[in-house]
Amino acid sequence: KIHQGALLEQFATLRRHKLDIAFYKENGEVGMTKKEDVLNQPITEIEFENDNFQAVLPNSTDWTFIAIKLDEKSRDYFIENMSKLDELTFLLVKRSLYNDVTKGKVKADVFINVMMPNLQKQLENPTLIKELGGFISSAISYIPYHLQDKNKKVLFSKVWELMTEAQIPTVVSELKKISTASMSTAEDVTKMYETMRKRNEMSKKVNFDERQQAMVTYLTSIFPNMDPSVCKEAREFLLKEAETKEFFKKRKYSLEAFDLSTEAKIELWEKEILNKKRSLSYVHLIYTLLGFSSKHNSEEQRKMFVEKYFAEMPAFIEREEKQFIESFLNYGMPYREDLYRNSR
Numbered sequence: 001k002i003h004q005g006a007l008l009e010q011f012a013t014l015r016r017h018k019l020d021i022a023f024y025k026e027n028g029e030v031g032m033t034k035k036e037d038v039l040n041q042p043i044t045e046i047e048f049e050n051d052n053f054q055a056v057l058p059n060s061t062d063w064t065f066i067a068i069k070l071d072e073k074s075r076d077y078f079i080e081n082m083s084k085l086d087e088l089t090f091l092l093v094k095r096s097l098y099n100d101v102t103k104g105k106v107k108a109d110v111f112i113n114v115m116m117p118n119l120q121k122q123l124e125n126p127t128l129i130k131e132l133g134g135f136i137s138s139a140i141s142y143i144p145y146h147l148q149d150k151n152k153k154v155l156f157s158k159v160w161e162l163m164t165e166a167q168i169p170t171v172v173s174e175l176k177k178i179s180t181a182s183m184s185t186a187e188d189v190t191k192m193y194e195t196m197r198k199r200n201e202m203s204k205k206v207n208f209d210e211r212q213q214a215m216v217t218y219l220t221s222i223f224p225n226m227d228p229s230v231c232k233e234a235r236e237f238l239l240k241e242a243e244t245k246e247f248f249k250k251r252k253y254s255l256e257a258f259d260l261s262t263e264a265k266i267e268l269w270e271k272e273i274l275n276k277k278r279s280l281s282y283v284h285l286i287y288t289l290l291g292f293s294s295k296h297n298s299e300e301q302r303k304m305f306v307e308k309y310f311a312e313m314p315a316f317i318e319r320e321e322k323q324f325i326e327s328f329l330n331y332g333m334p335y336r337e338d339l340y341r342n343s344r
Helices: 072-084 087-102 108-121 126-140 145-165 169-181 186-196 210-222 228-241 246-259 262-273 282-293 299-319 322-332
Strands: 017-024 030-038 055-058
Touching: 017 072, 055 072, 055 087, 072 087, 072 108, 087 108, 087 126, 108 126, 108 145, 126 145, 126 169, 145 169, 145 186, 169 186, 169 210, 186 210, 186 228, 210 228, 210 246, 228 246, 246 282, 262 282, 262 299, 282 322, 299 322
Parallel strands: none
Antiparallel strands: 017 030, 017 055
16 A cells, blocks of 8 residues: 655645555565556555565655655665665665654664665765765764764764775765764864864865864864863864854854853843843854753753753744744754653
């Protein structure tokens, strides 16, 4: 049975779709493909002779414009057999699995572990590396805080090795983005900071744009257990660059908010975050919120922020303009926070 639904309730029109449906054997190979018309109705039944097939993939040749939701058995099969799939099937299944990550049906770390072998196989394919890298970097943000470090540590180490091996500049650039997103230790952060400042062998291969420079410098400034001299230098560099460079100026807002005491954070929250007569622009608000919601704040401050955020969110949405509401929701939401994971 092929189930069809609409993405948006207000545009609930169902369409006819001409598509291929592939049926897979145990070894990752296609055992049979059927050309079918999916009708403009909720369910279309497809008859086929089941030769011990293990998985089904609708739209296997990517003819039509749909998002594929795999059944649970097929999803598990593809997770186990990703390395055996042809390139098109891999891309289609990858997108479906990533959508399941965002909906909580597939664990983000499982998705990343499944994608990594293909990342290694595609060092000569900049286009696929770019797409894979984007999905892997995004998936990291769906891993809860308490599980991130162990997953990021392994990921950073693997990607650093791939950066060393890769020869195509655009591939190195995409791998750098994953490395930056997967830093989990002071050693990782220092490696990236030293690379960004052109002080090691990797610097010969890797370039950072201003946005990336600002982000790495900011993380080096606030990351726990950093060498004090490195942290001090990064802070001084960030403040100096903020005088003339926009992305460093934005990260300066985050650093200033991060550095505040609990009492000062509460005062800023009341005066500039919740107060509609605030002096902050919406961009300043965004980066201030990022300083508030950083996982590197103390547990006391993180709990304070979570409680205040959700207590004030309904009223904030009710009274504010769209631009500030979007900033509050997109950049303030502590969606990875897991301080209360053991609470009932």
